[in-house]
Amino acid sequence: MKTIRAHDIEAMDKLARVQFATSLPGVKPVCLVGTRNTGGIGNLAPFSSVVHLGSNPALLGMITRPDVVERHTLANIVESGCWTLNHLHPAIVGAAHQCSARYPSDVSEFDATGLTEHCEPDFTAPFVAESRFRLGLELAELIDIASNGTKLIVGRVTMVQVAEDGLDPDGSIHLVGLEAVASTALDTYFGITPLARLPYAKARV
Amino acid sequence: MKTIRAHDIEAMDKLARVQFATSLPGVKPVCLVGTRNTGGIGNLAPFSSVVHLGSNPALLGMITRPDVVERHTLANIVESGCWTLNHLHPAIVGAAHQCSARYPSDVSEFDATGLTEHCEPDFTAPFVAESRFRLGLELAELIDIASNGTKLIVGRVTMVQVAEDGLDPDGSIHLVGLEAVASTALDTYFGITPLARLPYAKARV
Numbered sequence: 207m208k209t210i211r212a213h214d215i216e217a218m219d220k221l222a223r224v225q226f227a228t229s230l231p232g233v234k235p236v237c238l239v240g241t242r243n244t245g246g247i248g249n250l251a252p253f254s255s256v257v258h259l260g261s262n263p264a265l266l267g268m269i270t271r272p273d274v275v276e277r278h279t280l281a282n283i284v285e286s287g288c289w290t291l292n293h294l295h296p297a298i299v300g301a302a303h304q305c306s307a308r309y310p311s312d313v314s315e316f317d318a319t320g321l322t323e324h325c326e327p328d329f330t331a332p333f334v335a336e337s338r339f340r341l342g343l344e345l346a347e348l349i350d351i352a353s354n355g356t357k358l359i360v361g362r363v364t365m366v367q368v369a370e371d372g373l374d375p376d377g378s379i380h381l382v383g384l385e386a387v388a389s390t391a392l393d394t395y396f397g398i399t400p401l402a403r404l405p406y407a408k409a410r411v
Numbered sequence: 412m413k414t415i416r417a418h419d420i421e422a423m424d425k426l427a428r429v430q431f432a433t434s435l436p437g438v439k440p441v442c443l444v445g446t447r448n449t450g451g452i453g454n455l456a457p458f459s460s461v462v463h464l465g466s467n468p469a470l471l472g473m474i475t476r477p478d479v480v481e482r483h484t485l486a487n488i489v490e491s492g493c494w495t496l497n498h499l500h501p502a503i504v505g506a507a508h509q510c511s512a513r514y515p516s517d518v519s520e521f522d523a524t525g526l527t528e529h530c531e532p533d534f535t536a537p538f539v540a541e542s543r544f545r546l547g548l549e550l551a552e553l554i555d556i557a558s559n560g561t562k563l564i565v566g567r568v569t570m571v572q573v574a575e576d577g578l579d580p581d582g583s584i585h586l587v588g589l590e591a592v593a594s595t596a597l598d599t600y601f602g603i604t605p606l607a608r609l610p611y612a613k614a615r616v
Contacts, residue, residue, distance in 0.1 A: 207573065215467075227467070352552060365416050366435065367414050373413055404600070
C-alpha cells in the first residue's frame with residue numbers, strides 16, 4: 207500500500223490535488239441539477255454530491271460551493287425554491303459533462319448542449335426530457351459548512367418520474383436496467399453491473 | 412414515465428418507502444466506517460452517504476442518524492475525534508453488509524465478521540486490512556440538520572492508503588482496477604465498468 211498524508215496532499219499541484227481529493231469518496235452519484243432563473247432561463251449543472259438524508263419525508267442533500275459554476279444553481283434555488291435532479295444514462299453523459307462549462311447566466315445549458323426541457327405544471331424548475339429517472343425537490347434548508355465555506359442544500363422530494371419498467375413493487379429502482387451512470391473525480395464516468403442484493407443483516411453472536 | 416408524488420411516497424408501506432427513498436440518489440458510494448470506543452473495541456458500520464466537501468484542505472462529509480446502528484459510530488467519533496473510511500471490493504461486500512447488523516457495543520464487528528484490524532501509529536480508529544483503498548479522518552465539524560434531526564459529520568483527511576497500482580501520477584484513483592463497489596438503497600451492490608473520461612469542459616457559445 208502507498209500512504210499519502212495530509213502534507214503530501216497539500217504539496218500536490220492543484221490539478222492533481224483536485225483529481226485526488228474528488229476521488230476519495232470512491233464511486234459517486236452524478237446527476238444534472240435543473241433550475242430556472244428569474245428571467246425564465248433554464249440552467250443545468252452536473253452534481254456528484256447528492257446524499258440521502260431521510261425517507262419520511264423523503265429528503266436529499268447536495269453540496270455547493272459559492273464560487274464555482276454551481277453559483278447559478280444556488281442562486282436559482284434560493285430564488286425559486288425548487289430544483290430537479292436528472293439521472294444520467296450513457297447517451298447523455300457527454301451533454302451532461304458539457305453542462306459543467308462556465309456559460310454566462312443568459313445562456314441556457316439546454317440550448318448549449320441540445321438537451322430538452324421537460325416542464326411540469328406548478329413547478330418552476332426544468333426537468334431533462336432525455337433522463338429516465340428524475341426528481342423534483344423543494345428547498346427545505348440551506349446550511350453553512352464553516353470548515354470551508356461550502357453549503358449543504360436540503361430538499362424535500364415532491365415528485366419522482368421514472369421509466370415505466372424502472373420501478374419494482376417493493377420500492378426498488380432498477381438502476382441497472384435504467385443504465386444508471388456513476389462517477390468519480392470531476393471527469394470520470396462508469397457504468398454499473400449487478401453484484402449482490404443482500405438480506406437485512408441480523409447480529410449472529 | 413411513471414410519476415410518484417410526495418403523497419404517494421407517504422402512502423407507501425414503510426419498507427417500500429425506505430427502499431424507494433434510499434434509491435433516489437441513484438448510484439451511491441459505500442464504505443465501512445471504522446471507529447474505536449473508549450473501551451478499545453473497534454466498530455465497523457457501512458455508510459453510503461460520503462460526499463466530497465473540499466480539496467484544499469481535503470474534506471469529506473457523511474450523514475448520520477442518531478437513532479440507528481450508526482449511533483456507535485457517531486459516539487466513537489465524538490469521543491475519539493477520528494475515524495476511517497474503508498472502500499470495498501467484491502470479496503468483502505458480504506462481511507461489510509453484515510456490519511449493518513445491530514451488534515451490542517461490547518462486540519467488535521471485526522470479530523463478528525472476520526475482517527482484520529489494521530492499526531496505524533498515533534491513530535485511534537481501526538482500518539480494515541482487507542480494503543485496497545482506505546482513509547483516515549479527523550473530526551472538523553458536526554452539523555445539525557434541523558429538517559429531520561440527522562447530522563453532517565465533517566472530517567479532514569489526514570491519511571490515504573491505496574494499493575500500489577491504485578494511484579496515477581495525475582492524482583486519479585483507479586477505481587476500476589481496485590474493483591471498487593457502488594451501492595443503492597440499503598441492500599444492493601454494484602461493480603463498475605469504464606464509460607468515459609472527459610476533458611475539462613469549456614463554453615462553446
